[in-house]
Amino acid sequence: MGNAVSIKDLARKFKCAPSTISRALNDHPMINIDTRKTIQEYAHKIGYQKNTISLSLLNKCSKTLGVIIPSISHYHETAIIEGLEAILQPAGYLLNICVTNECHALEKEYLNRLYANRVDAICISLSQETFDHSLNEHIDLAISRSMPIIFMDRFYHESDVDRVITDDFKGAFLATEHLIHMGCQRIAHLHGPKGITVSQQRFRGYQVCLKKYGREVDDELVKQVMFSPESGIEAAKSLLDQEIKPDGIFAVNDEVCFGAMKVIQERNYKIPEDIALVGFDDIPLSAFGPIALSSVSRKSKKIGEQTAHLFLSKMNGMHQHQQFTLEPELIVRESSQRNHYS
Amino acid sequence: MGNAVSIKDLARKFKCAPSTISRALNDHPMINIDTRKTIQEYAHKIGYQKNTISLSLLNKCSKTLGVIIPSISHYHETAIIEGLEAILQPAGYLLNICVTNECHALEKEYLNRLYANRVDAICISLSQETFDHSLNEHIDLAISRSMPIIFMDRFYHESDVDRVITDDFKGAFLATEHLIHMGCQRIAHLHGPKGITVSQQRFRGYQVCLKKYGREVDDELVKQVMFSPESGIEAAKSLLDQEIKPDGIFAVNDEVCFGAMKVIQERNYKIPEDIALVGFDDIPLSAFGPIALSSVSRKSKKIGEQTAHLFLSKMNGMHQHQQFTLEPELIVRESSQRNHYS
């Protein structure tokens, strides 16, 4: 890559100053129309392409957005990326995507590397380790360097930050309420990793809904899981091994729910008659499994789009912090649709 | 981002030349040990971080890899990204990820934008449109600009390029052979989009295997699909509406297979007794659906890792083109495991 043709090369070729070439290529008004045409044609012919690195240096603007996410293996994250790209590609931006695997050290390292590269802003969904140990110096450092930070999903500051999140509380509330409406008496919850905001909010939605309908929150019906089907399997087994078995399960996400579904079917319970199921995230496959899964859609792509818009507004000089909370939507399918209404 | 502290600011502060600061920060041997220490400590204190954009300009090396993929919503692509990151993060690289949505114009645009940003190389999996219309001038342009291009999965040049692919032919062969061993007599194939290499190779593996075992390839048992469950549903319906119904299906990928599975269950055929199923890609959920899906794993993460190694070797001066073909592996689960062996 050391032999790319530059504006200086063109200047030599045309025996003129680099500035003339620059003006010709940028359709500057104060340039002779013939020289402009000649230069443009020649530049196009030999495949000249502006080196945007020098522009980044000059303009202190790299036309690049840094994205730090804990994982990229779930629908939610990829949909966010799709949403970001849908808005930012037409705006001329590129995305630097960094996956932390829930590791704080990596998050810190990436944050620094993105700053070194002077990306125009960083969108971040915090890692679990960052949460668990309330580690936030790296974020504070980035902010003190006046790097714009936009939180997606997982944030820790209560105010004074830009963020785009889903109303997980409401989503969980809707899911639980739906199970109540379907006549479920003993609604279990598969609770996500503790430190993470989304897990907490979903659990809270579940709790508050039960209380609103006069139900007790039974600790035996709340199991801790990771965001994986394996974990859902374990938790479901433990639920079904208990004396008090659930007749409805609200899981922290769809992967967990798939795991639970497998166990339930293996033990010959019927879905949704014996046990109704509702997941979270509305992953594409949830509609196409042998039993279509009910799920709370958190409009993942929209999170990306909204984040992109927030970012663009910041680039346009909006200095006030903005916080968006998107509305989730309950999608009812076979796994929870009963004819029995209470 | 216009107020970042630079080496010049430090030079002013210490009343010395920028070069002294540079040498101090880089542990240059010819620098007084005390000044070095003082400068380093102060730089760390105020959070100075080298601007790598200027380094990119100077060294003609951006420590960034461009990645162009047709989609990011499937396991395969995200696993590739994980593989790339696993190797390239420790090596100090960042990834510019661009999703084309199978659109040629976008692919061309991104290719150009990545070149403008002077990424160190571009890994690309070609879009379907690029295939369908054999559009390759944009690739040729990039190559003529001496931008290193590494193909993943979907390529078009037969030689003289760097590439990392899976042996799709072999994977399809293994899947088909397995269905034959399971006693299937009428093995259908859900054939992916025509122009795409992987679809063609998988179809060829299916064909060659059938012929090897003395079976006819029945056109009625080969249905065209897109890479989606919806498409799998349609194709399965059309298969089951025919007079000659299959007793085994090899699908071009797992999503399609999930769609087919749904139809098969709705029509009360038993899996695997009436119809055995094998998919491709071994997506994580395939093991955890109510019926665990047999599938050909194409070691998606390994593709990313191998691509990363190929890239690094190119960065280290390896100029010869390298081509890697990874071995797929058949994972047998419930959906095809019969007790009947032929």
Add this chain to the structure above:
DNA sequence: GATTCAATTGCAAACGTTTGCGTAATTTTT
């Protein structure tokens, strides 16, 4: 006390591009 040597530091160019200002050449106006 003059010379040599080593240890530090400064200078300036380079990477590729843009842009304000100056200037030459050409045209228009008086």
Add this chain to the structure above:
DNA sequence: AAAAATTACGCAAACGTTTGCAATTGAATC
């Protein structure tokens, strides 16, 4: 024909960093 205005281009600095070479300093040697 002289003055003014216009047109088109060049010069040089700037963005932040590195690095070969020159320069300075101080100490050691003759």
